[in-house]
Amino acid sequence: MKLQKASRYALYAVLHLASAPDKQHSTAEIAEEYGISIHHLAKVMRTLVRSGLIESVRGVGGGYRFAGNVRRTTLWDVIHEFESLESDMESPDELSGNAEIVISGLDNVNREIDGLIRSTLDSITLKTLLRYGVENLERG
Amino acid sequence: MSSIKIDTAKMNNKKIAISIRQVSKADSAAIVALDAEITGADKSAYWTDILDRFAGSDQRMQRYFLVATSADDELLGFIVGEIRAWEFGSPPCGWVLALNVSPGHRERGIGESLLDALCAKFRHADITTLRTMVLGNDKVNLSFFRGEGLAAGPYIELEKRLD
Numbered sequence: 001m002k003l004q005k006a007s008r009y010a011l012y013a014v015l016h017l018a019s020a021p022d023k024q025h026s027t028a029e030i031a032e033e034y035g036i037s038i039h040h041l042a043k044v045m046r047t048l049v050r051s052g053l054i055e056s057v058r059g060v061g062g063g064y065r066f067a068g069n070v071r072r073t074t075l076w077d078v079i080h081e082f083e084s085l086e087s088d089m090e091s092p093d094e095l096s097g098n099a100e101i102v103i104s105g106l107d108n109v110n111r112e113i114d115g116l117i118r119s120t121l122d123s124i125t126l127k128t129l130l131r132y133g134v135e136n137l138e139r140g
Numbered sequence: 141m142s143s144i145k146i147d148t149a150k151m152n153n154k155k156i157a158i159s160i161r162q163v164s165k166a167d168s169a170a171i172v173a174l175d176a177e178i179t180g181a182d183k184s185a186y187w188t189d190i191l192d193r194f195a196g197s198d199q200r201m202q203r204y205f206l207v208a209t210s211a212d213d214e215l216l217g218f219i220v221g222e223i224r225a226w227e228f229g230s231p232p233c234g235w236v237l238a239l240n241v242s243p244g245h246r247e248r249g250i251g252e253s254l255l256d257a258l259c260a261k262f263r264h265a266d267i268t269t270l271r272t273m274v275l276g277n278d279k280v281n282l283s284f285f286r287g288e289g290l291a292a293g294p295y296i297e298l299e300k301r302l303d
Contacts, residue, residue, distance in 0.1 A: 071247060074283060115276060120292070123282030131287075 007079035024063035217241035234262035
């Protein structure tokens, strides 16, 4: 599975905000911190506000703050607005010979794979994701 | 990428003082009630059978049923585990068969303490692998176990409808 760029940006932003839940951070600050496009990140931030994971704070010193729970919010909660989990299988409109049987069989396989991916993404909380990352980096 | 540190102490997850002990048959009603509160199903016969087999089970039986209680002995959670060996070539490993924590007392370290206590029993029996099986859409339990360091293992659950 290849994650969309928007999913990666969303994770950067959500984890950045969750690291300091009492503070607000602007899109510009986050974009600069991670070296990413502010325009692309701005669209991602609007989507995250709509999904309730972050909230917008108006006024002087305004910005965004985390509105979730790092022990409950999962990877899927953050990225599902930016991803399609349905396996993309190109098949011609006209199927001949045994092609229909093959395509129908592959549909079953894809459903199983999609289910496993969804379960995995929806079981890894932000806290667990960070732990995986730290452990991997420590192992080198 | 800069290092991200999350202060989970700020997340309103105050730990609570609990005691963990071996289950007794006197806990039966509280266990059935807690399970019914969580699953919405009355499984009295199931839990009676489990208690018959696990309560008072000695070390030789390698079955464990532990309960977490508050200072006034209110049952707040329980865990059931068993050491199993050599199914489909698997060396002896510790299985978590059930884990329930009262919904009103979650995120206070009760599940973690129960799992730690069960793992201590398994380690004492020279077990080095912990295993469990959770429904794919059971987000609460899946994320809990992953948070405790469990990940997908080498075995894959397979099933088939027989009706």
